[in-house]
Amino acid sequence: MTPGVPAAARYTAARYLALVDEGVLGPDDRVELLEGVIVAMSPHNPPHASAVVRTYEALRSAIGTGGVIRVKLPLIAGSFSVPEPDVAVVPGCPSDYDAVHPTTALLVVEVADSSLLADRLTKAPIYAAAGIPEYWIVNLRDDLVEVFRAPERALNQYQDTMRIGRDGRLSVLAFDGASIAVDALLPATVRAAR
Numbered sequence: 056m057t058p059g060v061p062a063a064a065r066y067t068a069a070r071y072l073a074l075v076d077e078g079v080l081g082p083d084d085r086v087e088l089l090e091g092v093i094v095a096m097s098p099h100n101p102p103h104a105s106a107v108v109r110t111y112e113a114l115r116s117a118i119g120t121g122g123v124i125r126v127k128l129p130l131i132a133g134s135f136s137v138p139e140p141d142v143a144v145v146p147g148c149p150s151d152y153d154a155v156h157p158t159t160a161l162l163v164v165e166v167a168d169s170s171l172l173a174d175r176l177t178k179a180p181i182y183a184a185a186g187i188p189e190y191w192i193v194n195l196r197d198d199l200v201e202v203f204r205a206p207e208r209a210l211n212q213y214q215d216t217m218r219i220g221r222d223g224r225l226s227v228l229a230f231d232g233a234s235i236a237v238d239a240l241l242p243a244t245v246r247a248a249r
Contacts, residue, residue, distance in 0.1 A: 065091025068137050072129075072156075089177055091135035097169050105242035106166040106193045110142045113240055114162075117233040122161055123149055129156045130163070132185040138178060141166045141193075144229070160187050161229035168195040179203055180211035189228050193240050194218075200225060200237050 066074075071088040074080045085096040099107070107126060114124050122144040129137050130145075137156070142164040145157040163182050165174040174192050182190045183206040190213065192201040199220045203213035219225060219237050227233040 065135055066093060067091070067134055068131050071137055087129075087139045088135065088137040089181060096139070100168065102195055102242045103166050103168055106195060106240060107141045109242065110164050110166065110193060110240050113235045114142065114144060114164075114227070117227055117235050118144065118230045121230050121233075122146055123152065123157075125152075125157070130160055131156050131158045132181050132187070136181045136185075138181060140164060140178075144227075159185065162189045162191065162227060163187050164191045164193060166193040166195065171196055175201070179213060182206070183213050184208055184211040191225065195241070198241060200240060204228065 066088055068088060071080075071093065080086065085098070086093050087096060088094070111124055111126055118124075123146070125140075125143045125145060127139050127141060128143070129139055130143055131137055140160075140163045143157070143160045144162040145152070145160045151157075165178060167174045171192070171194060179190060179192075183203070186206055186208050188204065188206060190203040192203075194201050197218075199218050200223075202217045202219060202225065203215070205214035206212075207214050221238045221241055223237045224234045225237060227235065
């Protein structure tokens with residue numbers, strides 16, 4: 056349960072999605088549901104936007120049509136959470152999601168600058184509890200990627216974590232032999248500023 060938020064005040068995923076269907080929340084409302092609380096999402100600065108596009112392109116090249124790559128779209132990650140990860144690779148094909156949002160993912164990626172603490176402290180436990188096998192934070196502040204693997208659902212945490220610098224490579228666990236250069240995910244403006 057979210058500290059300081061009474062259980063009765065928390066939105067369920069179903070109620071949150073109903074707010075969209077009812078028109079209370081619209082496409083211009085940049086929000087997501089995290090642990091029953093509707094949270095505003097930050098606007099994207101150019102490095103953040105670049106890293107999202109770079110991540111999408113690198114994943115598309117590495118996995119081909121092995122999964123559906125979704126950008127900034129809902130993922131039902133439990134009864135009280137509907138985050139909109141910057142990039143998510145979900146199983147199946149696009150038509151599997153014509154009428155429903157995915158409830159699992161093979162990989163979730165968040166790009167973090169101002170959201171770094173929330174991505175570590177709020178989203179990592181949500182994704183671990185949902186059993187997402189792999190979670191990456193493209194950390195623009197430190198010019199690296201943080202990798203979280205081996206979710207322990209009961210503890211809402213990942214057992215394996217590592218930080219991989221710009222000259223490293225990331226294997227994509229769900230796709231045998233697929234790997235991506237960390238440098239391919241990080242915008243050049245970040246590299247030039249360091």
